[in-house]
Amino acid sequence: MNQFIMLLEGEAPAAYDTTNLIFTFGSLVLFGLVLYFAVIRPQKKREKELKEQLSKLRVGDTVVTIGGLIGRVANIKDDEVTISTSLANTLVTFQKAAVNTVIKPEAAEQTVAKKEKKSKKEEQ
Secondary structure, X not given: OHHHHHHHHOOOOOOOOHHHHHHHHHHHHHHHHHHHHHHHHHHHHHHHHHHHHHHOOOOOOEEEEOOOXXXXXEEEEOOEEXXXXXXXXXXXXXEHHHEEEEEOHHHHHXXXXXXXXXXXXXXX
């Protein structure tokens, strides 16, 4: 601010402090690197994994939508997925982009088996 006032008054500015400039620039670079490794890189990794899961999506896989709806894939057509959401076999159609997580049938069965074992232990 003082240098700006000196310029307005017509005085020659003093030599700039390069240490302050280097520190400021270094801080910005460091902040950018932290932001990249803490936010951007993990997000891109998750997007890549989800894209891979969606390309391998098959009938019978269990999926969780962005809205939290859980169901088994009943039909896949282009970029639409129809899932069965309950024991009454309610069919709901979504775009593939609305799928948040894909759970393979084997993993879903293992999860159910673990929950059943845990509930049996709690009953005893």
